[in-house]
Amino acid sequence: xxxEAKLNGDGFFVTKIEAIINWARKNSVYPMxxxxxxxxxxxxxxxxxxxxxxxxxxxxxxFTPRQCDLMIVAGTVTYKMSHVVKKIYDQxxxxxxxxxxxxxxxxxxxxxxxxxxxGIDQFLPVDVYVAGCPPRPDNLLNAxxxxxxxxxxxxxxxxxxxxxxxxxxxQNN
Amino acid sequence: xxxxxxxxxKLKDNFTEASFEFSEFRNELSVKLNKKYILQVCKFLKExxxxxxxxxxxxxxxxxxxxxxxxxxxxxxxxxxNNFRLVLKSDVDESESIIDSVSSVWKTSDWQxxxxxxxxxxxxxxxxxxxRIYMPEEFEYHPLxxxxxxxGIPGSLPLPKK
Ligand code: SF4
Numbered sequence: 576x577x578x579e580a581k582l583n584g585d586g587f588f589v590t591k592i593e594a595i596i597n598w599a600r601k602n603s604v605y606p607m608x609x610x611x612x613x614x615x616x617x618x619x620x621x622x623x624x625x626x627x628x629x630x631x632x633x634x635x636x637x638f639t640p641r642q643c644d645l646m647i648v649a650g651t652v653t654y655k656m657s658h659v660v661k662k663i664y665d666q667x668x669x670x671x672x673x674x675x676x677x678x679x680x681x682x683x684x685x686x687x688x689x690x691x692x693x694g695i696d697q698f699l700p701v702d703v704y705v706a707g708c709p710p711r712p713d714n715l716l717n718a719x720x721x722x723x724x725x726x727x728x729x730x731x732x733x734x735x736x737x738x739x740x741x742x743x744x745x746q747n748n
Numbered sequence: 749x750x751x752x753x754x755x756x757x758k759l760k761d762n763f764t765e766a767s768f769e770f771s772e773f774r775n776e777l778s779v780k781l782n783k784k785y786i787l788q789v790c791k792f793l794k795e796x797x798x799x800x801x802x803x804x805x806x807x808x809x810x811x812x813x814x815x816x817x818x819x820x821x822x823x824x825x826x827x828x829x830n831n832f833r834l835v836l837k838s839d840v841d842e843s844e845s846i847i848d849s850v851s852s853v854w855k856t857s858d859w860q861x862x863x864x865x866x867x868x869x870x871x872x873x874x875x876x877x878x879x880r881i882y883m884p885e886e887f888e889y890h891p892l893x894x895x896x897x898x899x900g901i902p903g904s905l906p907l908p909k910k
Contacts, residue, residue: 654884654905654906654907655882655883655884655905657907657908658908661908662908687898687899688898688899688900689891689896689897689898689899689900689901689905690882690883690891690900690905692907697907697910698907698908698909698910699910700910
């Protein structure tokens with residue numbers, strides 16, 4: 576087929592380990608679906624044939640944190656739930672990324688009250704915030720693309736001295 | 749006899765020493781009674797073969813903030829047999845905010861009373877397991893009281909460490 580058919584002998588190419596690891600890593604992001612409330616419905620919709628998150632290699636929603644590297648926090652995080660979210664996040668192997676999906680998760684949203692955490696960045700390092708209540712599935716895919724960009728830019732030294740990643744805000748456009 | 753009159757009549761006949769206040773709003777009957785009688789009255793309403801209020805839909809409370817009897821505990825009960833809804837109300841003072849539990853009558857009221865305790869701090873006598881139901885157990889306040897700030901008390905609910 577194509578390129579292979581043109582080869583006469585054994586083909587090879589030269590690259591950097593870093594580049595090929597990043598290439599593989601960013602095209603096989605396994606999400607941990609932390610679906611806590613209504614945003615989770617849109618997250619599920621992003622996996623259906625119409626939006627098809629599989630196009631980005633992220634269709635493998637793992638329900639165990641040990642196999643995931645992206646946590647999609649979709650829903651209202653209450654103070655009581657925050658400990659659970661944090662515990663699951665801690666169980667994910669490094670390197671890992673977090674998407675704060677929806678107004679509630681990013682800022683508390685319409686729940687400006689005593690029981691809801693006003694933004695999960697108070698206890699989790701968030702990489703991408705997704706605006707909307709709920710965000711449309713394409714907006715979530717956009718966030719995933721941002722995460723992929725970010726993964727593409729990681730360097731080994733980023734993991735040697737783990738610090739809070741830079742924040743990235745997406746407008747709903 | 750119409751059902752509303754029947755209920756009033758039966759209550760008056762069976763609890764002669766209790767003083768009931770009946771009122772009607774939007775065609776719904778509500779009964780105000782002294783908290784001493786709440787358990788007996790509930791038992792009676794459930795077990796009387798003409799009334800059969802088998803379903804306890806909700807138990808909640810109202811915080812009047814400045815009134816003498818600060819809280820009113822409200823029971824919404826429903827008779828499947830008559831397709832009739834009745835509201836029971838009972839005043840509770842802040843100094844002894846305690847009322848008899850009706851969980852021996854309706855099993856569902858167990859959790860409803862726990863919610864009421866969690867949100868208003870009203871305690872229920874003889875409740876099988878009176879713990880908080882929504883808020884963490886070590887939480888010290890009662891969020892639906894009028895003197896509780898909407899945004900909560902800073903530091904009262906711990907967050908995980910970053
Ligand atoms: S942002 Fe909106 S849709 Fe998402 S969890 Fe909050 S209320 Fe639900």
